[in-house]
Amino acid sequence: MRASRKENRADVHLSGCERIIDRSDLTRQTESMIERAMSHSRGEPDFINIKIETVNSTEIVRYPALPVRTIETESKEAGYKILLDLLRSQGIRRAEEILDLFRQVKNKRGAVLLNADTLEALEPDHERGVRVTRMDADDSGQKTEPVKNHYREAIVLATKTANAPHMIGEICVSDDPDYVTGYFASLKTGYIRLTRLKDAGSSDGGRIFLFRGNNGEANETIRFLENQYVLVTGIPDKTGSSDAGAVEIENNKSILERGEPETRSQKKSEKTADIVSAGSDLEIAGATDGSASSLRKFGKREHFRRELQRLKDNNLYRTVLTAESAQRSHVYFDGQEKLMLASNGYLDLSADPRVIQAASEAESKYGIGSGGSRLTTGTTLLHNKLETALAEFERMESAIIFNTGYVANLSTIAAFCGKEDVIFSDELNHASIIDGCRLSGAKIVVYRHNDMADLERKMAQYRSLDGLVVSDSVFSMDGDIVHLPELVRLADRYGFMSMIDEAHALGVLGAGGYGTVEHFSGKYIPDIIMGTMSKSLGGEGGFVCGDRILIDWLRNKARGYIFSTSLPASILAAVLCALKILQMEPERTARLRRNTELFCRSLRDQGIPAESSSAIVPVMIGDEGRAVEIARQLFDQGCLVSAIRYPTVAKNSARLRIALMSSHTETELKNAAWAIARLCRNN
Ligand SMILES: *Cc1c(COP(=O)(O)O)cnc(C)c1O
Numbered sequence: 001m002r003a004s005r006k007e008n009r010a011d012v013h014l015s016g017c018e019r020i021i022d023r024s025d026l027t028r029q030t031e032s033m034i035e036r037a038m039s040h041s042r043g044e045p046d047f048i049n050i051k052i053e054t055v056n057s058t059e060i061v062r063y064p065a066l067p068v069r070t071i072e073t074e075s076k077e078a079g080y081k082i083l084l085d086l087l088r089s090q091g092i093r094r095a096e097e098i099l100d101l102f103r104q105v106k107n108k109r110g111a112v113l114l115n116a117d118t119l120e121a122l123e124p125d126h127e128r129g130v131r132v133t134r135m136d137a138d139d140s141g142q143k144t145e146p147v148k149n150h151y152r153e154a155i156v157l158a159t160k161t162a163n164a165p166h167m168i169g170e171i172c173v174s175d176d177p178d179y180v181t182g183y184f185a186s187l188k189t190g191y192i193r194l195t196r197l198k199d200a201g202s203s204d205g206g207r208i209f210l211f212r213g214n215n216g217e218a219n220e221t222i223r224f225l226e227n228q229y230v231l232v233t234g235i236p237d238k239t240g241s242s243d244a245g246a247v248e249i250e251n252n253k254s255i256l257e258r259g260e261p262e263t264r265s266q267k268k269s270e271k272t273a274d275i276v277s278a279g280s281d282l283e284i285a286g287a288t289d290g291s292a293s294s295l296r297k298f299g300k301r302e303h304f305r306r307e308l309q310r311l312k313d314n315n316l317y318r319t320v321l322t323a324e325s326a327q328r329s330h331v332y333f334d335g336q337e338k339l340m341l342a343s344n345g346y347l348d349l350s351a352d353p354r355v356i357q358a359a360s361e362a363e364s365k366y367g368i369g370s371g372g373s374r375l376t377t378g379t380t381l382l383h384n385k386l387e388t389a390l391a392e393f394e395r396m397e398s399a400i401i402f403n404t405g406y407v408a409n410l411s412t413i414a415a416f417c418g419k420e421d422v423i424f425s426d427e428l429n430h431a432s433i434i435d436g437c438r439l440s441g442a443k444i445v446v447y448r449h450n451d452m453a454d455l456e457r458k459m460a461q462y463r464s465l466d467g468l469v470v471s472d473s474v475f476s477m478d479g480d481i482v483h484l485p486e487l488v489r490l491a492d493r494y495g496f497m498s499m500i501d502e503a504h505a506l507g508v509l510g511a512g513g514y515g516t517v518e519h520f521s522g523k524y525i526p527d528i529i530m531g532t533m534s535k536s537l538g539g540e541g542g543f544v545c546g547d548r549i550l551i552d553w554l555r556n557k558a559r560g561y562i563f564s565t566s567l568p569a570s571i572l573a574a575v576l577c578a579l580k581i582l583q584m585e586p587e588r589t590a591r592l593r594r595n596t597e598l599f600c601r602s603l604r605d606q607g608i609p610a611e612s613s614s615a616i617v618p619v620m621i622g623d624e625g626r627a628v629e630i631a632r633q634l635f636d637q638g639c640l641v642s643a644i645r646y647p648t649v650a651k652n653s654a655r656l657r658i659a660l661m662s663s664h665t666e667t668e669l670k671n672a673a674w675a676i677a678r679l680c681r682n683n
Contacts, residue, residue: 002016014045018136058652061228061230063233066162071194076199080197082194084099092169098119111207113209113221116210116211130225132226134226135160135230135232138231138232138233160230163224166220168210170183171183175206181195327343327538331640338638340640346536347592354581358573359570371565372566373565378565383567386572386576387399387401394514396545398547398550398551398552400558401542405501407542412528416553423443423445423469426446426449426470426471459491460494463494466496467496468499469496470499471487471500474508497528501531502516502532505519507537507582511589513536528546537579540567600617606674606677607681615660617660621680624646626654626683631656639672639676642656
């Protein structure tokens, strides 16, 4: 809204105001805005413009409010001195020139967008400047009165501005003759309010945004400031004050992490000095004294706090769920039994009495910890026996055990590839593969998900290099299966090693549960098969199979194998036992497959598209908040299902991920499918 009046033929702007509100609150908010304009202290307006736009809630991003501190300054000169130090502390070399410019910016409606290094003004219209719009405080339900609250508005504007791309800081002085305050704000420093930056009664004021980057990127900054919808969360409540007055002066103490209350006047001046010297030392001379270091540490922690708040605001914050019983098809959480539809223990072997018995016996014999790494004292008969059994199971020459599947991928990829090599990696590969690729230092070429034509194009392009192609065999978030025949053929044709990660395939694919190679009739065999003992096998640890030379190389080069205490014997005995059961009781794998078919069919009968050849069934939702909400309601109704969100999957492709077990009954699965379908329809 904008209210104006003609005064001596000049257009005088009286009041401007904008809000992002719920549709249900529209009439009430509009009324109070009009009332406010009509009773402005500078008189009644000639006209009021009201513009109402529809905003889709998915277009809004939320940022936590910048923390506010106040530095008391005795005079305008002292205020500018602090401003100068603040700018320098942000690595701005031409701080003095910037402040000279700032003194000259007067009564422009918008802000100057200044390249902090070249001092070029980047706003396309120098008269108008850059205006920050489309923002509000996030009151989430609590209907605050639309009274003019300068404090809130200042924090909202400064927070949005600080989050703009390429923005390194903002300097502002109010043009209201009643105020003498100003502030400096940036993500690193927060909102630092200076109590005196001009003479009383002066209507000089202005705003400079400090930009760092290529001037071409300024468009991005301006687009964000003018068009991105932003809600600012967690603004400390400060009603009754009509500007940022008297805000948390005390805060400085906690900022500097020191105690010793002093008298008020001492405190004021010393704190001002602390911040200034800390700020100056911070980046210019390198932090050496205590206060500079603690300010720097505070900055880092402050970044974490804000980032965590942002995750919470955007439904991306993670919490843990604590189980009170074994990982079976029914698990107790908080004293309540839930149907487990989220475990990787597909064959329900983790609490099998035979497995537990085997582990206990090994534990009695070997004790709890293994006492050393594999190459020192941490190899037992059981380690060797399990490696032999795994190699036989996978029909490969040799096998090596790692402490987890994660470490197996990390260490193996980094041991096989180096800076000179290229790695072709499916865009949906598991994080442990991605991290392994990064650790190796190799050239990483990501190909489109399971797209063998894209893989071939990229192999052809890099055929002069040595390297590896690596893929999940059952993709962990979508449950689909790698095109193994084509992948192996391409790797052989172009001379790259091939590696698959069988984490979700072992015990699941193939008639005997041997995995992806069996699924494709045993005809296409990659050079390296990686697997984990923590999923179908119900234990812990990862393994890698290949020919003798490859595995021997890993024993000598894989750092996760060499520099970590080996797994305890009890786990190895348990996994050996589970591996035997898997082979003796192929009906578990068969039952798991029937369960997947039944469950997908039940979902489809309810109108939910669902399909899977593994034990993982994704149900696409899209919006993160909605996925979390459906999972929460399912939990209340007795089903544990994971809501998978960014960064595990792409933004706005949140999904429910249902993981089935061989021990689920038909009734359990039909009921669960029914409950999921109903919640998807109603949310
Ligand atoms: C779970 C998983 C891993 C890691 O195995 P852990 O034994 O849990 O560390 C590796 N790759 C994929 C595809 C996985 O799903």
